[in-house]
Amino acid sequence: MSTHRTRRRTLALATVPLTALALTSCSGTAHGGGPQGAATAYRLTDTTPAAKGDLSSFTWSLFAEPTSLDYAYSFDYPPNTVLANVCESLLRWNPDLTVSPGLAASYANPTPTTWVYTIRSGVHFHDGTLLTADDVVASLRRNLDPDVGSDWAYPFRNVKSVDRTGPMQVTVTLTKPDSTFNKYMAASPGTVESAATLKADGKDYGNPGKGVNCTGPFSFSSWTPGQSIVLKRFDGYWDPKLKAKSGQVKFVFLSDATARVNAFQTGEVDGGWMVPPDSYRQLSTSAAGTLYYGRNTTVADEVVGNLKGVLGDAQVRQALLTAIDRKGIITAGAGGVGDVADSLVTRNNWDGSGSAASVDALLKNLPQYPYDPAKAKALAAKAGVHGQTVVIATSPLDSQTTIITQAVAQAATAIGLKPQIDTVSADKYTALFTDPAARKGIDLFLTFWYTSITDPLDMYGSLQTGAFSNYGGWSDPRFDAAVNQAVGAYDPAAHAAAAAQAQQIAMQQLPWLPLYTEPVSVFLGRRITGVKPSIDYLYYPWAAEIGAKG
16 A cells, blocks of 8 residues: 555535635535534535526636646646546445446446456547457456555555456456445445556646546646646546536646635636635625535644653543534634534435444444633543643634634643644645654644545544554554444445444544534536536546526
8 A cells, every 4th residue: 555645535625715604505405413513504405406408618726736647646626627528437425425336337246355346438538439348357456556655545445456357347356355345336436437548648647738538528738837637528527427518628737725716706716616715695685696605525624643651541532522623713713604513424424324323323422522721621620731831833824724723723722731733834844744754743733634435434444553544643453443343344334334334433533623514516607507416526527417597
């Protein structure tokens, strides 16, 4: 497994400068709750009005320029937002967070250690060549190649081999049962590229000059570094239900949040994901378009990066979380849209674990940490840590980061600790997620952690002993055993029960401090409609459904 890259998205902090605001809501399903309730009501929308016609083109904003379009290194919002429309995986992660066949027309699990995929026939790559089992084998094997150093090596940790076992059949053999592997085939780990393109482009694959050659409803057209990426409709696309309604999509890089909002208002860009929360009120009443919220799997967390310091005692971690005004953070830092987190994953991660009642039963009796500074101070006093220093890393990326950091520092002071805020550059902050040496002496740092599959194990597997993303080196044999039991359980009920046990332990021990959840946000200008607001936009061809509004 590669160790030079993060196993999960580290931060999206450069995306959104924020201020304290209230919020209006959009049409959809009313939402709000969690043990302490939402800071304000908001509404989730499953789908926007269907397009009434085609478009010649539309323009979309990205908060940053991708570093590569190579799926092996597409592990963050900007590249995945683009690639979801160009490249496809064996399976498809749908807007309702279910999984269905993709480039694999069907799949089977004949033994606990084999997954067999029947590859869809008649699918063309953008260069006109036909998809074969050999392309699938070459694409998946890249995630096992240490010379590639794929960001997606983790989902392949239990893979023994990937082989063509028929003209249009691929078999993945595991070293042990893994109930999560097949789910990852609906995200970037299951991406299929032309074997010939991978061989021809080599280390230049996915760069601005070469681009990619996949099977999606859009093909790569051009990449002007520092400015934009252009995709064009692929008329040879195999799925008529997702044939692109627009002839072209132009992604423009707008790193400044104010510039993005202004571009929405003027119509310079037609839309964008990850709307700056301090613009929610403004855009929700704008004549320029409509603001929507959708399903998400993201939790804002303070990562405990040093378990040898003052936060090494779980009681101190519990005290600190109890002293953090998480409702206040949502109001001031997330535009009022969000819910206090009751665990390290969202309820959406439990979809597929049974009925709502059965999920409620699984999740009941989780440890709760409602805001109570007096109780928190008493807990910390029992641990005897009064006057000790806690170092909180931050970076001057946006005011959301500042708001959260100040709230955590205030909580530390309230329980008798001495907070020291260590402000570092953006690149040094990123290093906290990749380099253990960079975390030396750092007790806490912020992340926005989302999962790429509908399964809590995508998060909890990151906290097992020795996992690359277990940044603080936390270890609990009971937790490891519960995660392993869940991974090995194909029965949904047994899988969910073991995952719930792992979650219970994590919420008692708090290796990370969960702050809040927030929905996906997307703005659609007056000209366009059709998108389904959901975190699946990182892997689902969302742009294909966008067309003319009237």
